[in-house]
Amino acid sequence: MSLLQILKGGGRHGVPSTENRDPIGYAVAGLNRLAQSDLLDKWGIRRQTEQTVFTVTRSGFKVAANAGRTFKKAGSRGKSGVRVPSAMPKGIFDLTPTEDEQMLVDVVSEYAEEVLLPAAHDADEACAAPDDVLKASLEIGLPILGVPEALGGISETRSATAGALVAEALAKGDMGLAVSVLAPGAVATALGLWGTDEQQQTYLPAFTGDAVPAASLALNEPTVLFDVLSPATTATRTSDGFVLNGTKSLVARGADAELFIVGAALEGKPTLFLVESSTPGLALEGDPGMGVRAAGMTRLTLTDAKVPADAVLGETDGSTYTECVRLARLGWCALALGTAQAVLDYVIPYVKTREAFGEPIAHRQAVAFAVANMAIELQAMRLVTYKAASRVAQGIDATREIALARKLCADKAMQIGLDGVQLLGGHGFTKEHPVERWYRDLRAIGIMEGTVLV
Amino acid sequence: MAINLEDPKKLVPLRDQVHQVAMNMLRPISRKYDKAEHAYPKELDMLAAMADGLNESGTSEGAGATGVRRGADAGDKTVKNGSNMASVMSVAEMCWGDTGLTLSMPRQGLGNSAIASVANDEQLERFKGTWASMAITEPSFGSDSAQVSTTATKDGDEYILNGEKIFVTSGDRSDSVVVWATLDKSLGRAAIKSFVVPKGTPGLKVERLEHKLGIKASDTATITFTDCRVPAANLLGSPEINTKEGFAGAMATFDNTRPLVAAMAVGCARASLDLTRELLSKAGVEIDYDRPATVQSAAAAKFLQMEADWEGAYLLMLQAAWMADNRQPNSLEASMAKAKAGRVGSDITLSCVELAASVGYTETELLEKWSRDSKILDIFEGTQQIQQLIVARRVLGLSSTELK
Numbered sequence: 015m016s017l018l019q020i021l022k023g024g025g026r027h028g029v030p031s032t033e034n035r036d037p038i039g040y041a042v043a044g045l046n047r048l049a050q051s052d053l054l055d056k057w058g059i060r061r062q063t064e065q066t067v068f069t070v071t072r073s074g075f076k077v078a079a080n081a082g083r084t085f086k087k088a089g090s091r092g093k094s095g096v097r098v099p100s101a102m103p104k105g106i107f108d109l110t111p112t113e114d115e116q117m118l119v120d121v122v123s124e125y126a127e128e129v130l131l132p133a134a135h136d137a138d139e140a141c142a143a144p145d146d147v148l149k150a151s152l153e154i155g156l157p158i159l160g161v162p163e164a165l166g167g168i169s170e171t172r173s174a175t176a177g178a179l180v181a182e183a184l185a186k187g188d189m190g191l192a193v194s195v196l197a198p199g200a201v202a203t204a205l206g207l208w209g210t211d212e213q214q215q216t217y218l219p220a221f222t223g224d225a226v227p228a229a230s231l232a233l234n235e236p237t238v239l240f241d242v243l244s245p246a247t248t249a250t251r252t253s254d255g256f257v258l259n260g261t262k263s264l265v266a267r268g269a270d271a272e273l274f275i276v277g278a279a280l281e282g283k284p285t286l287f288l289v290e291s292s293t294p295g296l297a298l299e300g301d302p303g304m305g306v307r308a309a310g311m312t313r314l315t316l317t318d319a320k321v322p323a324d325a326v327l328g329e330t331d332g333s334t335y336t337e338c339v340r341l342a343r344l345g346w347c348a349l350a351l352g353t354a355q356a357v358l359d360y361v362i363p364y365v366k367t368r369e370a371f372g373e374p375i376a377h378r379q380a381v382a383f384a385v386a387n388m389a390i391e392l393q394a395m396r397l398v399t400y401k402a403a404s405r406v407a408q409g410i411d412a413t414r415e416i417a418l419a420r421k422l423c424a425d426k427a428m429q430i431g432l433d434g435v436q437l438l439g440g441h442g443f444t445k446e447h448p449v450e451r452w453y454r455d456l457r458a459i460g461i462m463e464g465t466v467l468v
Numbered sequence: 469m470a471i472n473l474e475d476p477k478k479l480v481p482l483r484d485q486v487h488q489v490a491m492n493m494l495r496p497i498s499r500k501y502d503k504a505e506h507a508y509p510k511e512l513d514m515l516a517a518m519a520d521g522l523n524e525s526g527t528s529e530g531a532g533a534t535g536v537r538r539g540a541d542a543g544d545k546t547v548k549n550g551s552n553m554a555s556v557m558s559v560a561e562m563c564w565g566d567t568g569l570t571l572s573m574p575r576q577g578l579g580n581s582a583i584a585s586v587a588n589d590e591q592l593e594r595f596k597g598t599w600a601s602m603a604i605t606e607p608s609f610g611s612d613s614a615q616v617s618t619t620a621t622k623d624g625d626e627y628i629l630n631g632e633k634i635f636v637t638s639g640d641r642s643d644s645v646v647v648w649a650t651l652d653k654s655l656g657r658a659a660i661k662s663f664v665v666p667k668g669t670p671g672l673k674v675e676r677l678e679h680k681l682g683i684k685a686s687d688t689a690t691i692t693f694t695d696c697r698v699p700a701a702n703l704l705g706s707p708e709i710n711t712k713e714g715f716a717g718a719m720a721t722f723d724n725t726r727p728l729v730a731a732m733a734v735g736c737a738r739a740s741l742d743l744t745r746e747l748l749s750k751a752g753v754e755i756d757y758d759r760p761a762t763v764q765s766a767a768a769a770k771f772l773q774m775e776a777d778w779e780g781a782y783l784l785m786l787q788a789a790w791m792a793d794n795r796q797p798n799s800l801e802a803s804m805a806k807a808k809a810g811r812v813g814s815d816i817t818l819s820c821v822e823l824a825a826s827v828g829y830t831e832t833e834l835l836e837k838w839s840r841d842s843k844i845l846d847i848f849e850g851t852q853q854i855q856q857l858i859v860a861r862r863v864l865g866l867s868s869t870e871l872k
Contacts, residue, residue, distance in 0.1 A: 027495035028739060028834035030746040039488035045518075046493045049511035105477025107790055108547045110469040175471050241763045336758060362864060374870075382860035382871050383853075389863045390804045394780030397787060401473035401779075408472070417757035421776035 109400070111179060119179050121154055126187025126352075134188035137308035138451055141300070143194035143267075151195035156180070157226050160203030160467065165214055166222030167206065174341070174406035177203070177468030178348040178399060185352025186359075189455040190308030192349060193465060197266040197309065200345070200467035201229035201275055204286070204338060208328035213288065217273060227272035232262040232314055233339065233464030242277070242284075242339050242463040243332075247316065249278040249287060256280070256326075258287060258295075258319040266465050268298050268312030275327060276316065277335060277464065284335040286327040295319035305454030306462075338467065340416045344406065345466035347399040347419045350427040350459040354392050357434035357452050361385060365437055375437075384433050391426040398422050403468065424460025431456035469547060473783060476549035479557055486558040489515065490565025498566040501685035502837050506677050508641065509572055509685055516574035552724075552789040556731040560785070563735030564742075567841040568685030570732065577638050578602035578849075579646035581728070582662060582721045586705045594701075595664055601642035603633035603691055611854050613648070614657045618693060620649035625700045627663060629671070629693040635848070639689025640674050643667055647693065651709060659709050664702045671696030682840030723799050725849050727788040730805040733813030733845040734782050740820040740838045741775060747824050747833075767823055774816045781809040800862045807855035810846030817842040 023043065024033035035043065111119065133147050151157075160177055161167025169176075184192035202221040205214055220227050233242055247260025258278050265274070274289045289296070301313035328334025365376040365385060375381045402415035431453040435442035442449045475483060493515055501509050562570040570576075579600025587595065609615040618631025629649055636645065644666045651659040665672055671694045678688040700707070745755065753767050761769040784805040791798035817839040821828035828835040846852050861871050 023491060027498060028743050028838075029491055029495055030742050032746065033491060035492060036484075036488060038485055039492045042489050043492035043496070045514060046496055046511060049493075049514040050497065055510075105474065106472060106547055107474065107476045107549050107553065107786060108469055108472050109787065109790065110471070110547065112470045115471075239760075239763055241760055243758060339758065358863075366864060366866075376864050376866060377870055377872075379853075379857070379860075379871070382864060382866070383856045385863055386807075386856045386860035389859055390784075390808050391780075393787075393801075393804055394777075394784055394808055397473060397783035398776070398779050400471050401783060404470075404472045405474070408474075410474075413757045415779070417772065418776040418779045421761060421772050422780055425773065425776070 109397075111175070115176050115179055118159075118176055119183050122156075122180050122183040123186070125150060125154055126184050126192075130184065130187030130191045134191060134308065134448065134451065135445070137188070137191055137194075139307075141302050141307045142310045143191050143308050147191060148195060152226050156195050157199040157202050157221050159199055161206045161218060161222065165206060165218050167202070167218075169206070172407050172409065174344070174468045175400070175403045178344060178403040181345050181348035181466060181468060182352040182355075182396075185349040186356050187352075188308065189349050189353045189452075189458070190306045192352070193266050193306055193309035196345070196466045197231070197271075198226055198229040200231040200342070200465060201273055203467045204231060204275055204327060208286070208334050208338075210324070212324060213327065217288070220272075228267045228270040229273040229275075230266050230268055230271045231275045231338075231342065231464040231467060232265040232268075233277040233342065234262060234264040234462065236261060236263040236313070240463075243336065245277045245279050245284055247276065247278040249280040249285060251280070252320070255320060255322040256287065258289065258316040258321060260316055262314040262316075263301055263311075264303060264462065264465070265298075265301070265312045265314045266309040268301075268314050269310055274314065275464075276314070277338075278316075280326075280330055283330060283332040285330050285332070286335055286338060287321055288325045288327050289316070289319065289321055293319050293321060304457060305451065306458045309465075339463060340413065341406065341467050342462075342464045343420045344399070344402055344412075344416050345468045346459055346462050347395070347416075347423040348403070348468060349466065350423040350456065351392070351396050351399060353452050353455055354388070354395065354427045354430045357430050357449060357456075358385070358388050358392060360447070360449060361388070361434050361437050381437060384437060388430045388433060392430060395419070395423050395426050406468070420460060427456045427459045473786070475557065475786075476553060479549060479554050482554060483557045483561055486561040487564065489518070490561050490563075494562065494565030494569050498569065498685075498834060499831070499837070501566075501569060503684075505679060505684040506687060509569055512569060512572055512574060516576075519573070519576070548793040549790070550793040552727070552792040553786065556727050556785050556789040559728050559731040560735035560738070560782075563732040564739045565735075566685065567732055567736045567838075567845070568683035570735075571637055571683055571686035572641065574641070575599045577642055578725055579642065579644065579664075581725050582646045582704065583664065585721045585724050586662070591664070591701070591704065595644070598664075598666070599638070599641070599643040600664065601636050601638040601645050601689075603636045603639065603645050603647045605635045606632060607634055611851055614660070616648050616650045616660050617653065618647065618649040619653070620651055620661065620663060620703075622651070622700070623697075626697045627700060627703065629663065629665065629696040629698065631693050632675075633691045633693070635678070636689045636691050637686055637848070639691050640677060640687045645672070645691060646704070649693075655709055661707065662704045663698050664704065665693070665696060665698050669696055669698060681843060682837070683844055722850060723802050724792065726802040726806040726855075727785055727792070727798075729845055729849045730781065730785040730788070730802075730809035733806075733809035733842060734778070734785055736838055736842045736845065737774075737778055737781070737809075737813045737816040740817045740835055741771075741778060743833065743835065744820040744823055744828075745771065747827065770819060770823065774812075774819060777808075777812040778816060781805070781812045784808050800859060803850070803855040803858040803862075806850060807852055807859060810852050810855070813842040813845050814839075 023035035023039055025031035129147055129150050133144055137143055155168055158167040160169055160173055163170050205217055235246055249256045249258050272291050276287050276289050295317045296319055297315040298312045301311045303311055365381050366374050368375050399419045402412045402419045405412035405415055434449045435453050438447055438449055441447055497511055577600050579602040583595050583600055604613055620627045620629050644664055647663050647665055648660055673692050675690040675692055748767055753765050755768050755771050761772050788798050788801040788805040791801055821835050821839045824835055827833055
């Protein structure tokens with residue numbers, strides 16, 4: 015073992031070699047050798063030595079901690095103050111939404127309960143959201159939630175947390191309808207995040223005005239083992255713009271969308287393109303799935319569709335596209351929370367009133383433990399999703415956190431849907447209860463890309 | 469107020485210091501004391517001295533098992549990131565180093581937690597600096613802790629204890645034992661009280677030590693009490709038998725210790741994850757957070773699933789501690805955290821052994837050890853099933869007679 019390796023600390027004792035010792039680490043490592051030494055016992059000075067160590071480390075540690083605190087103060091005054099919204103406490107762990115967020119959630123929850131939930135069954139059958147549902151969504155400002163105030167929206171700061179809370183509240187009413195009412199907002203939010211001045215001035219007034227267009231963020235493709243980062247749809251550069259070719263699947267509200275954001279590979283890099291529905295070469299067909307049907311899913315085919323040079327949204331190096339993919343996945347996690355909560359809320363009174371063998375089935379551990387696990391995993395999903403959202407809102411890299419939220423929500427939300435139907439038995443399998451619809455909707459988590467954005 | 473689930477900024481320096489201690493003090497002796505079961509880890513005395521130093525310097529926010537007492541300034545509405553969060557974060561880091569050694573830390577026993585939670589001010593002062601283990605389980609019961617049959621009989625200003633306790637963590641090495649005993653078995657749960665019994669009290673005898681699957685660095689003792697007399701002032705909490713309050717007082721200790729055990733599982737599991745990530749990388753498998761798991765290797769997909777579960781357990785742990793810091797009742801969340809962390813800890817440590825194949829199974833690496841250590845964390849301080857029972861009763865609004 016080289017001296018360098020010995021000094022590093024990692025690479026032994028199951029410590030990954032990426033680990034490094036800091037000054038305290040060196041001191042502790044030295045201390046450990048001293049502690050292991052039999053000489054202390056031989057000389058009978060173990061206790062005195064411990065006393066010395068006590069005193070030395072007391073001041074040693076204090077310096078290190080103070081150094082940390084001084085560093086913290088310097089850091090928080092500079093960089094994060096510019097990026098982080100003023101409502102954000104500096105570095106305090108907190109699970110309480112801001113007052114504004116709570117008000118928003120209260121309004122949206124009421125809408126979800128009184129408008130979305132009653133309309134859900136028929137909208138699922140019809141594969142479309144009723145007009146009055148869509149109209150009401152505009153009244154509460156859903157499309158402009160993620161649009162900056164300066165551009166006519168309602169967002170004073172990066173609103174990923176609010177976006178996640180709203181998506182969760184909506185999906186508690188119905189996931190399909192939630193996607194339907196969030197789809198235009200996804201495009202508006204993307205324009206707010208990555209649009210040029212020209213793009214924003216061209217498109218956003220429509221979203222902030224009275225006649226909000228249907229719009230859709232189209233990233234899915236009909237490919238087995240689909241990898242959203244390598245779209246098969248291509249964009250080819252021409253003298254005055256680009257030519258798009260390819261097929262996008264599960265495009266929400268494609269039939270009445272006036273504006274699409276389409277993902278396509280440009281010179282090997284995934285890129286976002288603004289495509290107006292009037293563009294020649296666009297074809298749409300119905301593409302209903304097992305769930306999220308109220309979102310009016312369509313398949314969009316682009317055949318030599320020409321778009322102007324300024325149709326590119328954001329960067330062409332793949333960075334904007336990747337960020338968009340992550341923020342959309344976060345949105346789907348938030349949707350999973352709402353629908354999973356709906357399952358849990360529905361199952362609890364059911365198992366407490368349904369009787370078998372002379373008592374409510376909730377009195378049996380097999381049933382009760384299934385409910386307990388739903389509650390535990392749902393709360394885990396919620397915390398992991400909120401953490402990712404709050405990182406986005408604070409401008410901290412959330413690549414890892416979004417990936418983990420997506421994985422956890424994909425696995426556990428489906429399990430909750432599965433157990434929900436199971437606990438209702440044969441009744442869960444019928445359309446007399448909404449649980450079978452939630453089961454179908456929850457299968458979308460982990461599959462869907464794009465479509466929503468927080 | 470705003471949602472933020474990052475590690476509290478003011479606790480990051482503490483977390484990082486404990487990490488260095490775990491890496492440089494515990495890891496180098498981890499295998500040694502796994503092999504030398506029942507040998508006293510003398511290195512820990514030095515570490516405990518250091519921990520005391522931390523406490524006195526005021527830097528630690530009460531790291532370890534002693535910092536779970538709730539203060540009295542209830543009118544304060546500001547959001548707190550305090551001693552409970554500091555405790556779970558530092559315990560997790562210590563167990564990243566070694567769970568058995570963490571459990572053997574002098575003066576950080578579960579009995580200390582009980583004292584910190586329910587002792588009055590006079591007792592707190594009197595038992596300051598003692599290393600207290602916790603004796604609840606008896607040969608005839610485990611999870612059903614209302615079945616305590618060790619008796620405490622009042623005789624003047626003393627109690628006389630009689631009975632046998634098993635699975636007492638640090639039972640041999642501790643300075644004193646917090647014993648659960650009943651004043652009158654016919655009165656059920658309400659009559660169960662806890663007593664601090666100093667070692668050396670006549671009638672207290674450490675009978676034997678267990679040989680175990682894991683956490684071998686920690687001694688697990690059988691202790692008998694034969695006409696063992698303790699001062700009446702050593703009874704923790706109220707000496708009255710209040711049938712209305714029932715078991716609540718004694719059980720309140722668990723609301724504080726369960727997040728700590730969740731923290732142990734979280735820390736131990738992260739040791740496995742950290743090492744496995746590097747071993748996989750050397751084997752040519754990198755974890756990609758953006759590509760779908762379905763287009764990555766099975767090993768990478770499994771890793772993503774484990775890390776996602778781990779993140780959930782970690783945040784449930786922080787939530788339970790945060791609620792305690794902010795004086796919110798957290799019994800449900802404490803049980804959620806322990807249930808999730810316990811089972812995730814087992815899945816992760818065992819799966820990491822599987823991913824690393826014979827490198828994981830043999831004593832070449834510590835992966836096999838961590839998969840043995842983690843098992844107890846889904847058992848003690850309330851098994852997985854007990855946690856599920858608690859969560860189910862709360863969520864369903866059912867009593868213990870309705871949902872047995």
